[in-house]
Amino acid sequence: MSVVPLLEDDQLCDAAKAVFDDIRKTRGTDFVNNFWRALAHDPVLLKRTWESVKEVMAPGALDPLVKEMIYVAVSATNNCEYCIRSHTAAARAKGMDDAMLMELLAVVGMANETNRLANGLQVPIDAAFLPD
Amino acid sequence: MSVVPLLEDDQLCDAAKAVFDDIRKTRGTDFVNNFWRALAHDPVLLKRTWESVKEVMAPGALDPLVKEMIYVAVSATNNCEYCIRSHTAAARAKGMDDAMLMELLAVVGMANETNRLANGLQVPIDAAFLPD
Amino acid sequence: MSVVPLLEDDQLCDAAKAVFDDIRKTRGTDFVNNFWRALAHDPVLLKRTWESVKEVMAPGALDPLVKEMIYVAVSATNNCEYCIRSHTAAARAKGMDDAMLMELLAVVGMANETNRLANGLQVPIDAAFLPD
């Protein structure tokens, strides 16, 4: 049970309806997941978040599948179950197979480990790693 | 100043020296960065960490550059300056340009934002995101 | 199921009972929530935590509702479901409506995003932001 009720299509204000229309059109599916149904209580937040996600996750200098895997890496680090589930599903839909998923998580685990070794030892940064 | 002194080459025990040799051989450079010089106080930890990192970051189902970018994503989320600096440098050495870096950070920022929106609203997971 | 059993009123030692009495008197309700029933296994921890929370959340330089919203902001950032649920309920009881909740979470999301952009880019602090 979410903190605010999830809005059904017939409960949306016009501004939220317009965002849902764009989600459906952009994704080519009628399905709108719960995240947006919770955000729909604040159409300004809904619109900004959707447009930001759409812009950030579009093809660019990085491939959309790589972007989804980065999303999973952050979500696993923060332990956001909703985001782990939804972005793992999205990455699979874009071609991530089990071997790729397991390697992704192996990197995430290793980074989380060495982050703490570097923190705990307060290792000074090598000059070689700084920009010229 | 690190919590334990950084060991110079002539201060290494034999076990640590063997790891440094492998780092140099694997990377094709004489340079060994401070992280390993701090870990060298515990040759068991040094060896396990190096061999794990070498295994995890090798080419596999994912490209080494993608792995470096995932490392940066986790390190930026955790704010480990040492790891941000060293893995950003490593990713650049493998081909990441400024446009790719900025897009990578854009995804990291967006994931950190929506992670908290999903947390704060306690959005229930859609059945569509669960494995069959 | 919590890691230690939740204690019922008739299972409390005298020291824990005294804390529960103060919780009830301070809040003007007979209801004592599960958090305190778990802490009651360690009456020293229970007493210190309750007295600290009571002191911190009392009216002072900041309004109690603002304090509850700050509590929600931290709990959403850390993804502590128990604390998100209990402090969102407490903030609502003190007057937070849906519009305020959604704006609160919008700020929390944005701060989590820009925290990582600043981390990932290692932006140096402007002199203007430092105390004189």
Add this chain to the structure above:
Amino acid sequence: MSVVPLLEDDQLCDAAKAVFDDIRKTRGTDFVNNFWRALAHDPVLLKRTWESVKEVMAPGALDPLVKEMIYVAVSATNNCEYCIRSHTAAARAKGMDDAMLMELLAVVGMANETNRLANGLQVPIDAAFLPD
């Protein structure tokens, strides 16, 4: 030294210049802080981040000072020094005095403490805290 060079005004592309103009106009000052000078390498990211921050931090259901204090609370929890410094300065400029700052941090500290007590004990959520 940031990961990418901070751009001076005469190094900005037209799209970035337009954002800087809006920052100056909105804030009524010629000063543009380093965060935006780093983001200026990616004018799309710069524009989206600025417009999002401007929208989120504007007066609404919550007071701008309350929003700045929530920003500080998140940044202190995540330990983003840049954001702690810049948003503490912003909150002071909007009226936060030392007493308010110390109380704010007291709440942040307490929330971070009880978040971990609730986590470690895995306290089940009381029915009273769930929406009807």
Add this chain to the structure above:
Amino acid sequence: MSVVPLLEDDQLCDAAKAVFDDIRKTRGTDFVNNFWRALAHDPVLLKRTWESVKEVMAPGALDPLVKEMIYVAVSATNNCEYCIRSHTAAARAKGMDDAMLMELLAVVGMANETNRLANGLQVPIDAAFLPD
């Protein structure tokens, strides 16, 4: 439901089977918990993780019970429910009673609190705390 199916004994490849044999032999029990059954999808990750955990948690300069309590401390800080549950059980099996658990969590809570006070105030490090 985990993101990948948990593998039963008769679904393991030979490499994974060898790791499960070592888990059973090392722990002196036939029980292999779900964590390893999920990792078994990637026998390289499974083997490295198991051998690392076995090495790290063995008696050494620190007592195995102390190590388990440190594991719980980290897991409670990160709010990883699986690790809180499994390592609290492991610590109990090695002799941690309720009084020790409650004190452990009290320290974890206090550290999380003062970490944020130090962050929020950006307290400079005393020379006395730096190595000579």
Add this chain to the structure above:
Amino acid sequence: MSVVPLLEDDQLCDAAKAVFDDIRKTRGTDFVNNFWRALAHDPVLLKRTWESVKEVMAPGALDPLVKEMIYVAVSATNNCEYCIRSHTAAARAKGMDDAMLMELLAVVGMANETNRLANGLQVPIDAAFLPD
């Protein structure tokens, strides 16, 4: 430079002076570190934090050295440099040598790694780990 000035002994109000006296008496040294000099701006926060830390870190069901190591584990996980430095120094003063420190950090690193593997895979909790 801290966010609020560090108070010298002759700048303390009477309530803060009384806390500093107790710090000196309890620790048997005239040295009072910067953390308390920053908190001294809010004598109520100073007193509560000092008395809480004194109570939590006293000998009890756990040894004070074990408690200091747990403090370091949490601080390294959160990357609070001030707390890493001060509690590593405190643990050393109570008997932690380099071998113990390196093993402590090895456990912290491993826990941070497996926390994310368990998160990313959303491993369900084994019944064996739940209380009866």
